[in-house]
Structure formats: structure tokens, C-alpha cells
Amino acid sequence: MQENWERQALTDLLQAGIKEQRRARRWGIFFKIIGFSYLFLLLALVLGWVGQRNLEQTARGPHTALVNLDGVIQAGGEGDIGVVAQGLRDAFDDVNTKGVILRVNSPGGSPVQSGQLHDEMLRLRKAHPAIPLYVVVEDICASGCYYTAVAANSIYADKASIVGSIGVLMDGFGFTDTMSKLGVERRLLTAGKNKGFLDPFSPLNDTQRAKAQEMLDEIHAQFINVVKEGRGKRLVDDPELFSGLVWSGEKSVKLGLVDGLGSVGSVARDVVKAEDVVDFTPQPDYLDRLAKRMGIAAASTLGSRLDLQLR
The missing domain is CATH 1.20.5 (Single alpha-helices involved in coiled-coils or other helix-helix interfaces)
Structure with missing residues (x-):
């Protein structure tokens, strides 16, 4: 035991x-x-594997610097001007840069973001007068994207590219009839007679419609002035230019919206005279992308009632 x-x-x-x-x-x-x-x-x-540009690029000889602008222009989105502007600053600051190309493929976006990038491009041109800045259009450069593009020394496009759409839109939906059919009552309390301005669940009255149109016309006038200042005498005298229409790259050359037909390779080789192209577009790391997605979701929630875009 x-x-x-x-x-x-x-x-x-x-x-x-x-x-x-x-x-x-x-x-x-x-x-x-x-x-x-x-x-x-x-x-x-x-x-520099995460969120950094390849440092070997700065050790190269004379080259053409490339920065990409893709997608809708909006803060924190695919066409984030903060990322594009940083790439442009890096490109201009590199001692071996002989010219800078901004390659664009965007339908437009926020008028504020487009204007800020436009102003930064003008500032960089003034700070680095010996380095020319060119825009090369791929598939599309419309509305807010074109607003940005006119800040460059010259604009080039493919003959089939889509260019133009110099206008402003504000879109949304109204659900008042649907709500009445479903027996749903909208209870909106405000302090200030226009606080419910453009609420999609309330009828749009004539006063609010006129105010919205006044704001659109004001921003459109700003857009037109920026295009005229940027393109100058290169533009033909045609009122249809500012009607919101779009044209092919080939037609855009004739209208003065574009200076010539070309690609990144041809502009680097024949215009800048520096065939070696170095990409200066910053590449965000995974944490940055996650933070941006969270920011986009918050901004979309706050801006869902008022969608004002240059597109």
C-alpha cells in the first residue's frame, strides 16, 4: 500500500x-x-522596405523624375494629394532631376484638394525655375484632375485620352416620395432655417436650390479662371471649353487644352532629354493604408449629405 x-x-x-x-x-x-x-x-x-522610396534612386545620374496621380482626388483616398505633393517635393529636391513628369489618370474629385495640389505645383515651379514640370495623361484627365494639370509647364496626352470636363457638379438623391409610400415620417429639428440644407429626406425648396446653384456657379467661375491663367493664349476661343464636355487627346491639342501627344517615355526622351526615368511616388506602408481607410470611412459618413466634386 x-x-x-x-x-x-x-x-x-x-x-x-x-x-x-x-x-x-x-x-x-x-x-x-x-x-x-x-x-x-x-x-x-x-x-526602407516599408513606406520608403528606394534610396538608390537618389544615387543615379541625370534623370527624369516621375510621380503618379491615380484615382479620384480626395484626402486620404487613392488620389491623395498629400502623397502626390510629397513625391513632387522629393523629385524637385533631387540634385540629378532634369525634369519632372506628373503622370495622371483621374476623373477628378474634390475641388479643394485639386486646388491645393495645383497651388503646390506652382510653388515648386517657382522654387525650382530650372526644372520643368510636365503632365502626361494616360486614360483620363477630367475636371479636378485638369484643374491640377494646368499648373504644369506643358501637358501631353495620348490621342485617345479623355480630357476636359471643366465644370462642377453636386449630386445626391431624394427619398421624400418613397418615405410617404412607406408611411415613414421624417422628424428633423434644426436651429437655423437652412441647417437642413440638401437633406435627402426633406423636399428641396426653390430657395435652397438657388443657393446651391449659386455656389456651383461660383466654383465653376474659379475653375475657369484657373484654366485661363494656366493655359493662356494656347486656348482657342470656344465657350464649349467650359461647358463640362470632354474631348479626345487629339482634339484637345487643337483646342489648346493639351500641348502635344506623347507618353512618359517620349516626353522624358524627346522633351526633358533625360531618358532614364526614376519613380518618386511614395509607397505607403500597411499601417498607413489601414489608417487611411479608417479616415476615408469617417469622411464618407460626414460628407454623405453633400457631395460636391469637380468631375
Whole structure:
């Protein structure tokens, strides 16, 4: 009896020791994974694998700097002007840059963001008068994108590119009839007679419609002035230019909206005279992308009632 009890106690002790060793081994593996992940992230940051432009680019000889603008122009979105502007600043600051190309493919977007990028391009041209800035259009350069493009020294496009759409729109939906059919009552309380301006669940009265049109006309006039200042005498005298229509790249040359037909390669080779093209477009890391997506979601919620865009 005594012998069996001692054997059982020894067995339990050994099993407890084995379990403790296994538990310690699992925690050891866990902390090793955390440690290796931290070291890998640190190495990626140091070597520029994450969120950094390749530093070897600055060590090259004379080159044409390239920055890309893709998608709808909006803060934190695909066409984030903060990213584009930073790429342009890096491109102009590089001692080996002989010319800068902004390659665009955008239907437009926010008039504020478009205007800010336009102004930054003018500032960079003034700060670096010896470095020309060109815009090369791929598929489309419309509305707010064209607002930005006229800040360049010259604009080039493919013969089939879509260019123009010099206008402003404000779009939305009205659900008043649908609500009445469903028996839903809209209860909107405001302080200020126009606080519910453009509420999609309330009828749009003539006063609010006139106010919205006044604002659109004001922004459209600003757009027209920017285009005239940027293109000057190159524009033909045609009122249809500012009607919101779009044209092919080939027709745009005749209208003075575009200076010539060309691609990034041809402009670098034949205009800048520096065939080596170096991409200065910043590449955000995964954390930046996640933060931007969260910001876009918040901005979309706040701006859902008023969608004002140059497109």
C-alpha cells in the first residue's frame, strides 16, 4: 500500500514537470516569434522596405523624375494629394532631376484638394525655375484632375485620352416620395432655417436650390479662371471649353487644352532629354493604408449629405 502511494506520487510529480516544460516551451516559442517579428520590422524600416522610396534612386545620374496621380482626388483616398505633393517635393529636391513628369489618370474629385495640389505645383515651379514640370495623361484627365494639370509647364496626352470636363457638379438623391409610400415620417429639428440644407429626406425648396446653384456657379467661375491663367493664349476661343464636355487627346491639342501627344517615355526622351526615368511616388506602408481607410470611412459618413466634386 505504501509502495503504491509513493509510486503514484512520483508519477504525478513527473507528469506535472513534463506539463510545466511543455508550457514553458510554448511560451518560449511565442516570445521568440514576437522578437523575430520586431527585429524584421525594424530591419524593414531601416532598409526602407516599408513606406520608403528606394534610396538608390537618389544615387543615379541625370534623370527624369516621375510621380503618379491615380484615382479620384480626395484626402486620404487613392488620389491623395498629400502623397502626390510629397513625391513632387522629393523629385524637385533631387540634385540629378532634369525634369519632372506628373503622370495622371483621374476623373477628378474634390475641388479643394485639386486646388491645393495645383497651388503646390506652382510653388515648386517657382522654387525650382530650372526644372520643368510636365503632365502626361494616360486614360483620363477630367475636371479636378485638369484643374491640377494646368499648373504644369506643358501637358501631353495620348490621342485617345479623355480630357476636359471643366465644370462642377453636386449630386445626391431624394427619398421624400418613397418615405410617404412607406408611411415613414421624417422628424428633423434644426436651429437655423437652412441647417437642413440638401437633406435627402426633406423636399428641396426653390430657395435652397438657388443657393446651391449659386455656389456651383461660383466654383465653376474659379475653375475657369484657373484654366485661363494656366493655359493662356494656347486656348482657342470656344465657350464649349467650359461647358463640362470632354474631348479626345487629339482634339484637345487643337483646342489648346493639351500641348502635344506623347507618353512618359517620349516626353522624358524627346522633351526633358533625360531618358532614364526614376519613380518618386511614395509607397505607403500597411499601417498607413489601414489608417487611411479608417479616415476615408469617417469622411464618407460626414460628407454623405453633400457631395460636391469637380468631375
